Amino acid sequence: MSRSLRSSLMFIREVITMVGSGQRGPGGDQHRGEHASHRFALSGVDAGAVQAYAAFCRDYAQVYRRYAGAVTGDAAVGRTLADAALQELGAQWSHALRSADPCALGWVLLRAATAFRRTSTVRSLQCALRPQEVDALVLHYRVGLSAARAGSAMGVSAGVFDLLRHDALRKAARLDWGLNMPRGIAV
Incomplete structure (x- = not known):
């Protein structure tokens, strides 16, 4: 062995x-055994x-x-x-x-x-976007992950992740959120 x-x-x-x-964890590390x-x-x-x-x-x-x-x-x-x-x-x-x-x-x-x-905001996004697109927005903009890290977690390449995120942004920009925001800051 x-x-x-x-x-x-x-x-x-x-x-x-x-x-x-x-x-708490091996060696006292609270995170190692989570x-x-x-x-x-x-x-x-x-x-x-x-x-x-x-x-x-x-x-x-x-x-x-x-x-x-x-x-x-x-x-x-x-x-x-x-x-x-x-x-x-x-x-x-x-x-x-x-x-x-x-x-x-x-x-x-x-x-x-x-x-x-899921929160009502996430459920609203789910009505307009594909599940992976919602995930791409959450992982990048809420969790703060790079395309490589987020894509890896989802089981897709960084390039595919970026496509999902860009498609989601494009679709979200066309939605009427009822916020009367200029399109440039809607996302």
Whole structure:
């Protein structure tokens, strides 16, 4: 067993123990173990898949939480919904690894988890824009992510993300928001 694999497995065991005992995180770091409970869904999965899921959670848990907090208008609710989406992704991780892009599946699960708790503003946008266009606006303008980072989280390239964002802006500029704003500052 390689040193990095052994290290990852030890980290996962430590995190699972920490979650069960209510500790803050390995080494006292409150953020390092935040997504640890999602690993419970990976029992019986090979070590490489566990490593891949742990890396996915490290890379995207904060993005998921910030996005969910933005679309629900409540950071605590967003955190709960994002964690639920990550847990569901963990349950489907073997399938996700066989898919074209695990990020795309994770994003679909996150969007589904937040669907019924979205703010009225986000729901209004959903009536006029495609779901990915709404997500592009939220990720770029509310969460503040670059096209590369946001696109990666959604499972699309930076170029596709920029197209989604530009299409959304073009469509949103034509909407009547009832705000009597000049079109130049409507978005």
